[in-house]
Amino acid sequence: MDHSAAGGALMALLETRGLVKRFNGLTATDDVDIAIEEGERVSVIGPNGAGKTTLINLITRMLEPTEGDIVFQGESITDRAPYEVVQQGISKSFQTASIFPELTVEENAEIAALGAEHGSFRLNFFRHRNRYPEVDDATRRTLEAVNLWDQREVPAADLPYGDKRRLEIGIALASEPDLLLMDEPTAGMSPEETNATVSLIENVKEELGLTLVLIEHDMEIVFEVSDRIIVLNRGRVIAEGTPEEIQGDPDVQEAYLGGVEL
Numbered sequence: 001m002d003h004s005a006a007g008g009a010l011m012a013l014l015e016t017r018g019l020v021k022r023f024n025g026l027t028a029t030d031d032v033d034i035a036i037e038e039g040e041r042v043s044v045i046g047p048n049g050a051g052k053t054t055l056i057n058l059i060t061r062m063l064e065p066t067e068g069d070i071v072f073q074g075e076s077i078t079d080r081a082p083y084e085v086v087q088q089g090i091s092k093s094f095q096t097a098s099i100f101p102e103l104t105v106e107e108n109a110e111i112a113a114l115g116a117e118h119g120s121f122r123l124n125f126f127r128h129r130n131r132y133p134e135v136d137d138a139t140r141r142t143l144e145a146v147n148l149w150d151q152r153e154v155p156a157a158d159l160p161y162g163d164k165r166r167l168e169i170g171i172a173l174a175s176e177p178d179l180l181l182m183d184e185p186t187a188g189m190s191p192e193e194t195n196a197t198v199s200l201i202e203n204v205k206e207e208l209g210l211t212l213v214l215i216e217h218d219m220e221i222v223f224e225v226s227d228r229i230i231v232l233n234r235g236r237v238i239a240e241g242t243p244e245e246i247q248g249d250p251d252v253q254e255a256y257l258g259g260v261e262l
Ligand SMILES: Nc1ncnc2c1ncn2[C@@H]1O[C@H](COP(=O)(O)OP(=O)(O)OP(=O)(O)O)[C@@H](O)[C@H]1O
Pocket: 023, 026, 027, 028, 046, 047, 048, 049, 050, 051, 052, 053, 054, 055
């Protein structure tokens, strides 16, 4: 796809323009302008309640913005439904709630791939699955990318916790998105599972050519995987830059408990 605008300037893959979300009296997202370039890995960080999850939910259209615009691949998606946003190429790695525990790993990935190819989940899909070769391809690519191909026959309920979280990421990848949003992908994981997931995140971009936006509290992970970091505080962007720039930023240190070193 050609992302170059007239005059040769690069167009961002995703932009928010003057994005505001108010919950009654509380402004959770306050005039946020961000731009994510194709191929970037961007972490969104900030103290508790800074508005990180709200921002992601606005982008996936799970929440209605109060004001502002969200532009993806040059088109406004502000009025789109969540499923239309997925079909356009934005996917979010949900918590384990997105997994069907009684189905196998492969069936879980197939359902996600089918939803992206054919618009909606079909209850009769498993009876007619061989009619969808493109779904088989997407399923295999996805399960290989998250290292679960060998476990494809295992019921999802029987996977260890870390593998379940990888399956969630696989489900998000099965729609073959251009932009993957991840909300704390390593929450609740053991150190080994965390390391495996971080390697997975690092591989995903190279293997699948994805753009990633990550919400993460663990600064070690943030500094390891991010090309760029966006810092939110009280709904506003207070800093943006490379990990090195953010590490030394006094406003960021102030936002985190009044000056604790990052
Ligand atoms: N549905 C809602 N109704 C009312 N207030 C909400 C709602 N969702 C979020 N908020 C409020 O908006 C603010 C931002 O919340 P959000 O969950 O986006 O922050 P966060 O940065 O993701 O926080 P955390 O790191 O704790 O997950 C908080 O003050 C929160 O209480």
